[in-house]
Amino acid sequence: MIVTFAHMGNLWIVVKTILEDLGVEVVVPPRPSRKSLDLGVRHSPEFACFPLKLNIGDFIGGLERGAEAVVMVGGVGPCRLGHYAQVQEQILRDLGYRCEMIVLEPPRGRLAELLAKVRYLTGNKPLGRVWRAVRFGLEKLSALDTLDQALARARPLERRPGRVEDVHRRAVEAVAGAADVRAVRRAAAEGVRAIEGCVTPEAAGDGAAVLRVGLVGEIYMVEEPFANQELERRLGRLGVEVRRAVYLSDWVRTHLLPNPFRLRRRCRASLVRRAAAPYLGHFVGGEGLVSVGESVLLSREGYDGVIHVAPFTCMPEIVASSLLPEVSRDLGVPVMSLFLDEHTAEAGLVTRLEAFVDLLARRRAALGAGVRPPAARGTAGAGT
Numbered sequence: 001m002i003v004t005f006a007h008m009g010n011l012w013i014v015v016k017t018i019l020e021d022l023g024v025e026v027v028v029p030p031r032p033s034r035k036s037l038d039l040g041v042r043h044s045p046e047f048a049c050f051p052l053k054l055n056i057g058d059f060i061g062g063l064e065r066g067a068e069a070v071v072m073v074g075g076v077g078p079c080r081l082g083h084y085a086q087v088q089e090q091i092l093r094d095l096g097y098r099c100e101m102i103v104l105e106p107p108r109g110r111l112a113e114l115l116a117k118v119r120y121l122t123g124n125k126p127l128g129r130v131w132r133a134v135r136f137g138l139e140k141l142s143a144l145d146t147l148d149q150a151l152a153r154a155r156p157l158e159r160r161p162g163r164v165e166d167v168h169r170r171a172v173e174a175v176a177g178a179a180d181v182r183a184v185r186r187a188a189a190e191g192v193r194a195i196e197g198c199v200t201p202e203a204a205g206d207g208a209a210v211l212r213v214g215l216v217g218e219i220y221m222v223e224e225p226f227a228n229q230e231l232e233r234r235l236g237r238l239g240v241e242v243r244r245a246v247y248l249s250d251w252v253r254t255h256l257l258p259n260p261f262r263l264r265r266r267c268r269a270s271l272v273r274r275a276a277a278p279y280l281g282h283f284v285g286g287e288g289l290v291s292v293g294e295s296v297l298l299s300r301e302g303y304d305g306v307i308h309v310a311p312f313t314c315m316p317e318i319v320a321s322s323l324l325p326e327v328s329r330d331l332g333v334p335v336m337s338l339f340l341d342e343h344t345a346e347a348g349l350v351t352r353l354e355a356f357v358d359l360l361a362r363r364r365a366a367l368g369a370g371v372r373p374p375a376a377r378g379t380a381g382a383g384t
Contacts, residue, residue, distance in 0.1 A: 001024070001025070001068055001069050001100075001121075002025045002026070002027055002066055002067050002068045002069070003019060003024055003025070003026050003027070003067060003068070003069050003070070003071055003102075003121070004026065004027045004028070004029055004058075004059060004061075004062025004063060004065070004067035004069070004070055004071075005026075005029075005058075005062070005070065005071045005072070006029075006054070006055045006058040006059070006072070007029065007031060007032055007058055007224065008220055008223055008224055008248075009223035009224050009225070009248060010141070010144045010148075010172065010223075010248065011141070011223070011248055011252075012028060013140060013144065013172075013175075013176045014137040014138070014140055014141045014144075014248075014252075015071065015137070016028060017133075017136065017137045017140055017176075018133045018134055018136070018137035019071075019121075019122075021133040021136060021137075022122040022123075022125050022129065022130065022133050023122070023123065023125070024121065024122060024123070026067075027062045027065045027066055027067040028062070029058040029059070029060075029061035029062035029065070030058075030061045031226070032054050032057065032058065032224065032226035032227070033226065035057075036054065036057030036058060036060070036061055037053065037054060037057055037226075037342055038057075039056065039057040039060050039061075040052075040053035040054055040055070040056035040057035040058075040060075041053050041342050043056055043060075043091055043094075043095060044056050044091060045087075047313065048087070049080055049084075049311045049313065049314060050221070050227060050311035050312060050340060050341045050342065051084075051218075051220040051221070051224075051227065051311055052080075052084055052087065052088065053342065054220075054224070054226070054227060055072075055084065055088060056088060056091060056092075059088065059092060059099075060092070060095070060097075063092070063097050063099055067099065068099060068100065069099055069100040069101070069102055070088070070089075070092070070099055070100070070101050070102065071102050071104065071121065072084065072085045072088065072101060072102070072103050072104070073103070073104050073105075074103045074104065074105035079285035079286035079314075079315070079316050080314075080315070081286065085101050085103040086101075088101065089101040102117060102120070102121055103117070104117060104118070105117075115127065118130055136180075136181060136184075138249065138252070138253075139181050139184050139185075140175055140176070140178070140184050141248055141249045141252060142249045143175045143184050143185065143187065143188035144172060144175055144248070144249075145247040145248060145249045146188050146192060147168060147171050147172060147175065147188060147191050147192065147195070148168075148244075148247070149243075149247075150168075150191070150192045150195040150196065151164060151165070151168045151195055151236075152232060152236065152241055152242045152243065153196075153241055154195050154196060154198055154199050155232075155233070155236025155237070155241070155242075156210045156211075156236050156237075156238075156239045156240055156241050157199045157200075157210065158198045158199055159198065159199065159200050160198075161237065163198050164195055164198040164199075165233070167191075167194045167195050167197075167198055168191070168195055170191075170194075171187065171188070171190070171191025171192075171194060171195065172191075174187035174190070174191060175187045175188055175191065210239060210240070210241050211239060211240045211241070211304045211305075211357065211360050211361060211364065212240070212241045212242075212243065212302070212303045212304050213235060213240050213241070213242050213243075213303060213304060213305050213306065213307055213360070214242075214243050214244075214245055214294065214295065214298035214303045214305075214306045214307070215231065215232070215242050215243065215244045215245060215306075215307050215309065216244075216245040216246075216287075216290070216291040216294045216295055216298075216306060216307070216308050216309075216320075217245075217287065217291055217307075217308050217309040217310045217317055217320075218286055218287055218309070218310045218311055218314055218316070218317050219246060219248075219251050219286075219287055220311075221309045221310055221311055221340065222244055222245075222246065222309060223244075223248055223251075227311075227340070228309050228338075228340065229340065229344065229346060229349055231307070231309065231338075231353075234350065234353055235307075235353065235357070238353065238354065238357045239357070240357055240360075243298075243303070245290060245291070245294035245295075245298070246287065246290060246294070250268075254269065271293070271297060272289070272290055272293030272294055272297065273289070273293060274293075275292075275293040275294075275296035275297050275300075276289050276290075276292040276293030276296065279292050279296075279323045279326060279327060280292045280293075280319070280320070280323055284315075284316045284319045284320075285315065285316040286314065286315075286316035286317065287316065287317070287320075288315075288316030288317055288319050288320045289316075289320075291308055291310075291316075291317060291320035291324070292320050292323050292324065292327065295308070295324055295327050295333070295335060296327055296331065298333070299327070299331040299332070299333035300331075303333065304333075304334075304360045304363070304364055305333060305334040305335065305336070305356065305359075305360045306324075306328075306333060306334070306335045306336075307335075307336050307337075307338065307356070308320065308321060308324055308335060308336065308337040308338065309337075309338045309340065310337070310338070310339055310340070311339070311340060311341060312339045312340065312341040313339075314339070317337075317339075321337040321339075324337060334356070334359055334360060334363065336352070336356050338352070
């Protein structure tokens with residue numbers, strides 16, 4: 001069985017690593033592009049989430065390259081992710097693709113079902129062998145997140161624009177090609193040193209002057225640069241250090257692994273729930289609760305502002321965006337919500353980002369001069 005899957009940032013590297021380590025033949029679809037998006041938009045319901053359309057484009061790309069099955073994660077709660085697989089499978093079948101859709105649902109007390117699907121996907125490999133491959137994949141995922149964090153710190157301080165991204169790309173390729181855990185860790189450490197080498201000592205000393213922005217929202221939109229129109233790169237070139245509220249390694253451990261393997265996230269998850277409680281006291285699907293709680297925590301941690309990004313019509317993030325103006329007023333942190341889809345114009349998005357960064361810079365200057373700026377108003381709004 002030849003398998004394909006969606007990109008979602010660097011997650012494709014990890015999925016490819018795990019499956020190939022278990023002897024599964026994979027086809028990596030082309031990176032998301034305008035061509036794949038146009039395919040997804042053409043064959044998806046108009047009201048469907050932006051990520052669903054991008055996934056359809058990825059899947060068609062993989063199937064056209066010879067894939068026979070598609071691996072997709074499931075979901076729970078009000079988020080429409082839980083219905084993606086069924087809708088996508090029907091779309092692909094209507095287009096004439098006779099592929100199998102293998103859905104890996106979050107365990108939620110049904111670990112046996114997840115393990116059965118994993119064993120089927122991997123040709124009934126022993127569970128111990130499967131777990132070793134998963135651990136190796138998670139090691140790569142953690143390394144990739146570490147490189148992304150180093151890139152975010154270096155971007156606003158690099159001495160020659162664009163160089164740090166080239167260094168980061170080579171480091172990602174080294175991690176992707178690493179054959180064992182030791183090689184992964186070595187590639188990540190060397191990559192971080194190379195990225196930090198793109199910043200002069202003088203610029204590094206000025207790091208405290210860099211604006212810092214937290215990025216919250218729906219996980220696919222946060223992690224996939226094509227979906228969010230290269231938000232992190234654009235902000236970095238405007239002199240802003242970006243920190244994602246949730247990185248892929250956190251998301252995978254939280255959603256796809258059973259409880260004993262989620263210890264590292266329990267502490268932060270508990271903090272997020274407590275921080276969100278005054279505004280949102282229950283799960284609303286997707287990352288809605290996390291978007292609110294992390295915005296509160298980012299404000300307490302001294303971030304200059306928060307950008308909230310989501311696909312147009314995403315219900316959990318619509319709930320979050322309705323509460324973020326209150327968070328902004330109460331805690332004095334500027335918040336901007338961007339709802340994106342295939343119609344989002346680059347020029348309008350750039351204008352909004354530049355205006356928001358200018359607001360943050362003027363606000364910090366006022367605070368530095370001892371002038372109390374006006375209470376931050378929620379700047380939530382659609383970006384389409």
